[in-house]
Amino acid sequence: MIEIKHVSHTFKIGKKDNEQEIPVLTDVALHVHKGEVVAIVGKSGSGKSTLLQTIAGFLHADVGSIQINGQETMHFTEEQHAAFRLDNFGFVFQNFQLMPGLTAFENIELPLILQGVPSNERKQRVQKLMEQIGLTEVAKHYPNELSGGQQQRVSIGRSLITNPPIILADEPTGSLDSETEQEILALIKDLNEALGITFIIITHDDEVANVAHRRFRMHDGILKEEA
């Protein structure tokens, strides 16, 4: 499903004549099967988010190969990345990244609007999904009227609505208390088991890592699988 080989990336900071190079990813390889939940752990600043951004196409790594569903995405243009993301990835962020001007319902509907799905089909699909993940009551609420857990549910809903094969999550429970965290983890587990969605989850948290089938550790830009 996801084949990452020899991915390296170096950030350059400072002025041209006094440039400093910060190697963030060093020859990273990662192989994720369909339907797997993979956790990436590691210290702050070790390069976990950078790896995820490279997979998503937010960031263009210096070298390496990234194949998703057999498609090489390293040489995609920005337009191609956008179209690819829309159909293949769902995203869950630590700070939810919901649209403040849209209700919970409308936030979940957004990817379908981008896909050009007609209005009545959209409404049905969002309705059904909101029932599944227990959000019907807050459908008309705006993000600032929701708890952290509810917001993260909405954001998971938004990542799921297009039925993507892969969900990329960067510290999905990072801003939640432990009880809410359990809820979200249970939801992820359910979705993986019921729908066979592949997850790549970045986390600091062992609880989260325990949900995963496999666990990788990032250390100074080097990724290693843990037993």
Added chain:
Amino acid sequence: MLFKDQIAFVRQHIRKNKMRVFMTVLAATIGCAFLIVLASVGFGIQQTMNNEILQDEQVTRIQFYDQNATTEDLDKIKQQDHVKAVLKHTTVHYDVTASLKDRDVYTTNSFYDMKDYQAVKGKLFAGTYPKNDKEVIVGYHFAQGLLNEKERNAISDAELNVKEGEQVDYSKYGYQGDIIGQTISVAFKDQGEEGQTLTETFKVVGVTDKPSYDWQRDTSLIFSDQALPMIEKTFTKTEDNISAEYVIHVDHMENVMPLLKKLKDDGYHVYSVLEQMDQINMFFFVFKAGLIFVGTIAVLISSIGIFNTMTMAVTERTREIGVLKAIGASPKLIQRLFLMESAFIGILGTVLAVILSYIISIIVNITMPLILQAATNEDTFTKQAFVFSVIPWQLVVIAATISIGVAMISGWRPARKATKIDVIQALRQEL
């Protein structure tokens, strides 16, 4: 993304910033309305002047000056397409005074072949056309112009004592009876050294139509060309004292210029007032272009507002744009959404401007003549169908193109900026 949803998306953004968008639309409206109203004055004055010229019956005529024109020349001209008639107009360059009993009037004279003249003129105001050399038709104001000493004094008194805003009523002076059937005596007087005078009597048989302008006074005498030998017997004919010009009557105004060009190419000395109109139109073309240029500056100033509004909209929504891009909105789509927003401002501003301009134009056309009349004390402005402001559809198209175009151009950079937003940076931003 469906077009319907794109519209909904843009509408939702506009609704969120109603006040700001409203002010920007207002600026765009004022800029565009200024452009339209300013240019409409150019169109209005041009229309007034053209109407003035077109009202004149001269427009379907071509003057042809050639004392030595041969009958072949005339036949050739007569055979051209669209020529209704070629009228020979002879004038005697002597002082001509017509008198009836104690009344007299200093006047002008014309000699025509009466058959041709009748064919061109059609019906007279009253009476018939002269059938011989001793009959004459007179201008509409001829009888009014026939004054005696007493009336001349009365008129100069009245002109001296006329009150502000009032006018001397000339119609109560002059010969009050029926002029038709009267016999007048006409004196042709050479002012040169010999000082010859020829006095003849003529019977008035007809009166011509009222001139097309209110201010025109027609006291002329129109003789049959059969009367010419009588004159030539007394005065030796030279180019200076008896001259002829030919007036080519054309069936339709639009055929005048092509015919004129053809005759000029053939080497004839011809002239039409339409040539003057061509020059006037050329002048107005430049004049209107100048007004549109000045008006465009106002539109450009208002575009700064649009640029500002759109830049702010993009900056404010940086995080939202980042999220949109993260979940798969293409840069092209994002650019289009912002361009649609600036286009909306431009289009709404233009539509309102067009409506506003028509209203201003109507008000100007109603009030300006009244104001000018009050200021100048002349009723020419209210009487003459003076148009100050005209908004033809072409002006609307030009103004709309400029206004919407400028709005799109000023929205373009902010829209580009939106597509360049870096997802990672944008998502890092907190609310």
